[in-house]
Amino acid sequence: MSSDEEEAPRRHSIGAKRNPDTAEAIRAAALDILIEEGHAGFSIEKVARRARAGKPTIYRWWPSKAALLLDVYHRQKRDVEYPVTDDLESDLALFLTSLLRYWRDGPAGDIFRSIVAEAQSDPAAREALQDYIAERGKQVAGIISAPRNGPGLAPDFPPRIIAELVQSYAWMKLLIHSLDEPQENAGLAVRAILRGAMTVK
Amino acid sequence: MSSDEEEAPRRHSIGAKRNPDTAEAIRAAALDILIEEGHAGFSIEKVARRARAGKPTIYRWWPSKAALLLDVYHRQKRDVEYPVTDDLESDLALFLTSLLRYWRDGPAGDIFRSIVAEAQSDPAAREALQDYIAERGKQVAGIISAPRNGPGLAPDFPPRIIAELVQSYAWMKLLIHSLDEPQENAGLAVRAILRGAMTVK
DNA sequence: ATTTAACGAAACGTACCGTTTTGATAGGAG
DNA sequence: CTCCTATCAAAACGGTACGTTTCGTTAAAT
CATH class of the missing domain: 1.10.357.10 (Tetracycline Repressor, domain 2)
Known part of the structure; x- marks a missing residue:
């Protein structure tokens, strides 16, 4: 039971523009958590930890849990x-x-x-x-x-x-x-x- | 914005058996909160406060939020x-x-x-x-x-x-x-x- | 008279909420 | 080249809710 559970590439700002790696890491973490723990275990806090992202970064681009989930869902290959x-x-x-x-x-x-x-x-x-x-x-x-x-x-x-x-x-x-x-x-x-x-x- | 929002009859133990008034107060509080604040505002903590009941009392008879909700739903006149x-x-x-x-x-x-x-x-x-x-x-x-x-x-x-x-x-x-x-x-x-x-x- | 169980109240430690602050990073405008 | 600006991770914030434990009380059950 490690604290990050798999993936954790150290990232940082790439200047005055959005870091696509961060966005992708957040989406991936969200998906993994949902798969592994289901809706009950899903929280922004966990997503942030797993993606090695700051919570403000998540809230900056996805205003709510639902927004993040919708984004992830839409990016699934249908x-x-x-x-x-x-x-x-x-x-x-x-x-x-x-x-x-x-x-x-x-x-x-x-x-x-x-x-x-x-x-x-x-x-x-x-x-x-x-x-x-x-x-x-x-x-x-x-x-x-x-x-x-x-x-x-x-x-x-x-x-x-x-x-x-x-x-x-x-x-x-x-x-x-x-x-x-x-x-x-x-x-x-x-x-x-x-x-x-x-x-x- | 009072702390109890309406109803709050002081109750206590009636001995070594369940107090039906307490049970009813809890159900009523649950229903009121759900009506007034919706699913987002619904919590066991709020129900306890509003019903002037202890949280352990609620958990004693309803093991989860869902159990309480189901109970309230079934008692609605259909x-x-x-x-x-x-x-x-x-x-x-x-x-x-x-x-x-x-x-x-x-x-x-x-x-x-x-x-x-x-x-x-x-x-x-x-x-x-x-x-x-x-x-x-x-x-x-x-x-x-x-x-x-x-x-x-x-x-x-x-x-x-x-x-x-x-x-x-x-x-x-x-x-x-x-x-x-x-x-x-x-x-x-x-x-x-x-x-x-x-x-x- | 004693045992037993329910009750309200308070407090516990943990978790998550959404926000604020800080300091490092590096692109973009002039 | 230099500043400006936006993003980033990290840490901490106060607030809320979780589910449980501890305590003192009440009164039925035995």
């Missing part, structure tokens, strides 16, 4: 598919399962979980999260509204609602740590959303 | 409808809109938000939350699977998936503070889930 084929249902199912896998297999899920939690305390984080989900919602709506030869969305149906349904399903699975359910469930959810779960009349 | 008529779609829409209204108009939404946030740090809270959602899921599945004269769920379709879709939609609206959207959206979501959003083939 391995999520947004396919557009002639089969809307399988496109949406593929999006959903790839999102769930992306959250499950890498650190992205842990980060996003923390952001959602933080957004319940920090109004600025909440706004950022609202904007983010709206943004992603548009992308999903892009899948949904793309021109297809096969059957598409009913013309009067707002694609945003469908996007929200898919997204919120993924959110809940993330937040209650049920990302490792069988893939069939996600497929069934998408099937319900697009083709309905009721008996045909 | 004004949510679980209707069963011959029209499954309107039943589910009524459930969903009444849940959203319940969260929006009273303190229940604030409490539940805090619980979800807390569950991202506290494993015990997470388990409790998993159990809770499973429990509620069964109730919703009860609506869905109830015998009806009208058309019901496709026989091969697991009701749990439908329940989860409806619940997760409500969760997201809660967590990003979008409970005051027009009711039509909830209706559209339910329509999609039950009858599909695609053009009929």
Whole structure:
């Protein structure tokens, strides 16, 4: 149980401009701590220690925990598919399962979980999260509204609602740590959303 | 800015058994603080001060913040409808809109938000939350699977998936503070889930 | 009458918050 | 080349909350 836990390159000011190494060390430390200790063990103080950075340096560039987490999340390589084929249902199912896998297999899920939690305390984080989900919602709506030869969305149906349904399903699975359910469930959810779960009349 | 902010009945031990007044004062203080200051301002220390209770008393009966919050949430009068008529779609829409209204108009939404946030740090809270959602899921599945004269769920379709879709939609609206959207959206979501959003083939 | 358990109050050591101060560093403007 | 300026790490600040321990009290339980 050392005090810095791995990495610790001594750095210092490089003059009257931001040191990119410091910024990167802070982001890396934040990510590592989140992975190793989870949201409960995450603090700016620990990030500073591990990155060998001063706390003021962190607060100088990231006004809050949420800002740092959002930055780290956005810089993660996003391995999520947004396919557009002639089969809307399988496109949406593929999006959903790839999102769930992306959250499950890498650190992205842990980060996003923390952001959602933080957004319940920090109004600025909440706004950022609202904007983010709206943004992603548009992308999903892009899948949904793309021109297809096969059957598409009913013309009067707002694609945003469908996007929200898919997204919120993924959110809940993330937040209650049920990302490792069988893939069939996600497929069934998408099937319900697009083709309905009721008996045909 | 007084130190106790309203209520503060002096209490003491009533012998070798739990004092129900103390328990109630603690729950009331917790609720008030959550309403007035939100999740960010909520702490066991504040609850103790406001309830004129000792911190050990709180920890004696509620092992964590999450336990206290869950207790308070469960004791809220639950004004949510679980209707069963011959029209499954309107039943589910009524459930969903009444849940959203319940969260929006009273303190229940604030409490539940805090619980979800807390569950991202506290494993015990997470388990409790998993159990809770499973429990509620069964109730919703009860609506869905109830015998009806009208058309019901496709026989091969697991009701749990439908329940989860409806619940997760409500969760997201809660967590990003979008409970005051027009009711039509909830209706559209339910329509999609039950009858599909695609053009009929 | 004695044991037992809960209670409020105070204090403990630890951790983190967000901010301030200090002194070293080196780019940028004139 | 010289100052100005912004960044940096480090240390310390007062404040808050954590979860626990210690103490003196109250009164039910036995």
